[in-house]
Amino acid sequence: MDCVFGIDVGGTNIKLAVIDREGQILDHRKIATRANEGPDAVISRLANELTSFIQADQGWRIRAVGLAVAGAVDARAGVVMVSPNLTGWRNVPLAERLSEMTGYQVVVENDANMAAFGEGWLGVGRTFQSFLVMTLGTGIGGGLILDGWVWSGPFGCAGEIGHITVDPEGWLCNCGNTGCLETIASATGVVRMASELLAQGGSPVLENLINENGDRLTAEIIATAAFKGDALANQVFQRVGRVLGLTAVNLYNLLGLEMIAFSGGMAGAFDLFIGPMREEIKRRSHILPPENLKLLKGILGDDAGTLGAARIAWSHIELGERLGSRVN
Amino acid sequence: MDCVFGIDVGGTNIKLAVIDREGQILDHRKIATRANEGPDAVISRLANELTSFIQADQGWRIRAVGLAVAGAVDARAGVVMVSPNLTGWRNVPLAERLSEMTGYQVVVENDANMAAFGEGWLGVGRTFQSFLVMTLGTGIGGGLILDGWVWSGPFGCAGEIGHITVDPEGWLCNCGNTGCLETIASATGVVRMASELLAQGGSPVLENLINENGDRLTAEIIATAAFKGDALANQVFQRVGRVLGLTAVNLYNLLGLEMIAFSGGMAGAFDLFIGPMREEIKRRSHILPPENLKLLKGILGDDAGTLGAARIAWSHIELGERLGSRVN
Known part of the structure; x- marks a missing residue:
């Protein structure tokens, strides 16, 4: 065969x-x-x-x-x-x-x-021609499909969505820039935001989970706390949603994409960031109808x-x- | 024929x-x-x-x-x-x-x-396959050429570079969003910025030019003042350069474009904004070499x-x- x-x-x-x-x-x-x-x-x-x-x-x-x-x-x-x-x-x-x-x-x-x-062949992108898949993990990767084909760009390495600047005077990124999407919407960014907020004041649910996890703060724990209704943890994912929405709507205005899908470890927090993300897109999309841009989870893992x-x-x-x- | x-x-x-x-x-x-x-x-x-x-x-x-x-x-x-x-x-x-x-x-x-x-056929884009032409006028238009062909997107109206958000909590744009590129880097944006700065303090060169122009403040006059060394007017074009640089480097990281060209009335101020624009690109481009992205003026007018x-x-x-x- x-x-x-x-x-x-x-x-x-x-x-x-x-x-x-x-x-x-x-x-x-x-x-x-x-x-x-x-x-x-x-x-x-x-x-x-x-x-x-x-x-x-x-x-x-x-x-x-x-x-x-x-x-x-x-x-x-x-x-x-x-x-x-x-x-x-x-x-x-x-x-x-x-x-x-x-x-x-x-x-x-x-x-x-x-x-x-792969998602375009057999996964969430099957019915779309032009879309982005964002992999949210320790860092953020991006793969752009335009008219059914992968866009690698003239230099062969396009799609660096993680290093788009969303907060010009923000945190220093591993890449050397400040305020990359990756400094906020990755697992690393989520842990950093939660640490800063924890230093300012208490959050019993989250602190309890950290204790149970051998004093280690992870993005997964923050997501668990947020799903349990913890205010601090939810604040973190609202910020994640807003910067993802800002990035998404800019891409939408520029390229008119049909869909953005999320994969990687942080995609488990999809339900936590999708609300503020949609709000941000709605707020900023006035040329194309905001509802034309679908937001989905990758399915191929x-x-x-x-x-x-x-x-x-x-x-x-x-x-x-x-x-x-x-x-x- | x-x-x-x-x-x-x-x-x-x-x-x-x-x-x-x-x-x-x-x-x-x-x-x-x-x-x-x-x-x-x-x-x-x-x-x-x-x-x-x-x-x-x-x-x-x-x-x-x-x-x-x-x-x-x-x-x-x-x-x-x-x-x-x-x-x-x-x-x-x-x-x-x-x-x-x-x-x-x-x-x-x-x-x-x-x-x-057109610029790709006979103008500044002749030797490039993937580039953007930004038209800086009363508003800002954008045309995206990918692999030698115009990218209109699945909804037929991509390239809305003027409505990319560069200052999330910034000025209200005609489109309904706040902080669009167009609110800063268009002729309208330049006039608004100069007006705000003039209200804060004097600028003899610019005020003189406004008088000579029948008390009308235009982007052209602000550019003339900047070329004459007026600090306030130069401050305006430095801000224009920075937001254009921010937009450019985000596009570069995402699409790996080879070139961005400027046309329209405000392209006459190219020499005023290109310095801060290049600095911003250099500051934020760490995946692809910043010098691979050419910045040029359109030539077909x-x-x-x-x-x-x-x-x-x-x-x-x-x-x-x-x-x-x-x-x-």
């Missing part, structure tokens, strides 16, 4: 899946990235894993490999330009290297872009990246077939 | 031009829009003008008509949905109506989009709209030719 490898390379784990043309996951594995060993070791380990995966013969004919990588990727060249989570990755020609080692055609893209592409990577591999194969040549 | 009509329908004037496949303007006319007479009268007058234009036979074979209209346009349907400057235009099927009256194939688009498309409209008409003709059918 014709298949592709869909692979999601993160800072901690590499997820591999064998995926058919309809998007069915036939088999999958997870290996540790061991990013500290550097790009050469990681790529060799990945190549070996692909080879051993296929030796267990199950009648698969692997047509291509799609890779979703956490970092800035020049998709046309198949090069990982830089990655915050992969030590020493700078201008690594990943597609070429992995192709030489395995003999497969290899396509490389950014992981947030591929999560969006952790599989979005591998599925998107598989879809982009299939797209390259299909393009080759249309051009009358055989890829692979 | 094969030609198209490129037409720019504004609130005050309608500009018509006969344009060949290479973009040469063979002849042009300007008529008053008389927008207060409503859409029926304007469309009839335009149809008559096209007919009389062509009766003066010069061997032109008009293949199609491209229209750039100030307002929200559903480009696929050829419908003007709403226009701030054309009285009573609401869901007007302009392409269909004008086509019935003249027999020509008619394509309709937003004027700011067409100005950008008032012809950008008619040329863009002509280009989109030619594109439709060429598409028809490639599909093996004759348009017209």
Whole structure:
């Protein structure tokens, strides 16, 4: 059976899946990235894993490999330009290297872009042509789909929604800018806001939860407190909703998107931030009707990246077939 | 000779031009829009003008008509949905109506989009694939070109860069939102900022210029004062530069644009706002190198709209030719 490898390379784990043309996951594995060993070791380990995966013969004919990588990727060249989570990755020609080692055609893209592409193929984006998927986690990633295709931009690494400035004189971001969306609407931002508010005054519900959690404050705990009606915790998610709404309405005015979906750990707090988010969009959208912009939760979870990577591999194969040549 | 009509329908004037496949303007006319007479009268007058234009036979074979209209346009349907400057235009099927009256194939688009498309064909955007043209006038319009093609969005009226929020609790905008880019970086915004600053304290250079201008404060006078070194006037354009920089860097992080160009009356103040604009981009761009984003002045001036409209008409003709059918 014709298949592709869909692979999601993160800072901690590499997820591999064998995926058919309809998007069915036939088999999958997870290996540790061991990013500290550097790009050469990681790529060799990945190549070996692909080879051993296929030796267990199950009648698969692997047509291509799609890779979703956490970092800035020049998709046309198949090069990982830089990655915050992969030590020493700078201008690594990943597609070429992995192709030489395995003999497969290899396509490389950014992981947030591929999560969006996956959601567009089989998830929340199936019925939309132009939308954004925001991954709310420790940081914030974004994948932009325009007219059914991933928008990587002329420099190959567009979609950096987490580093849009929403509060010009706000907190310093890891990227070096101040007031990035990521400083407020990520798990990190939520913890920071709650800490500041806790220093100003008490919140019995939240303090209790922190105690139960071994004195550790996490975004999950703050969300739990907010769902229990804690005022301080709700204040935090209202601010999250307002800055997400501000970002969303600006994107909407500029690009006329049909939908924004949320995935990642913080998407569990969707019901906490969606109200203030909608209010902000309504308040600021006067050209296009605010209700035309749908706000939804991603549905593919952790599989979005591998599925998107598989879809982009299939797209390259299909393009080759249309051009009358055989890829692979 | 094969030609198209490129037409720019504004609130005050309608500009018509006969344009060949290479973009040469063979002849042009300007008529008053008389927008207060409503859409029926304007469309009839335009149809008559096209007919009389062509009766003066010069061997032109008009293949199609491209229209750039100030307002929200559903480009696929050829419908003007709403226009701030054309009285009573609401869901007007302009392409269909004008086509019935003249027999020509008619394509309709937003004027700011067409100005950008024109600059991409023959102007400042010739060597770029993905860029934005901002028209700084009484308001602010934007035309977005992605991968060489105008981005109108799924609802047909994307590119509303003037209504991006840059100062959430700022001035009330005509659109109903507060703190739109247009409230600061348009001619209207500049006059408002200068008025507020003048109320706080004196500025001999600017006050002198206002006197000489019959007590009227205009953006042009403020720019003149700034070029003469007036501190208050320079303060105004520094604020303009900062909000333009903030908008630009957000677009850059999101879309990875290669270039932003400025046209319209306020583009004359380019040298006044470009310094603080570049500083803001440099301060906030840490994913992509700030110098990759070029900032330039449009070069087609008032012809950008008619040329863009002509280009989109030619594109439709060429598409028809490639599909093996004759348009017209």
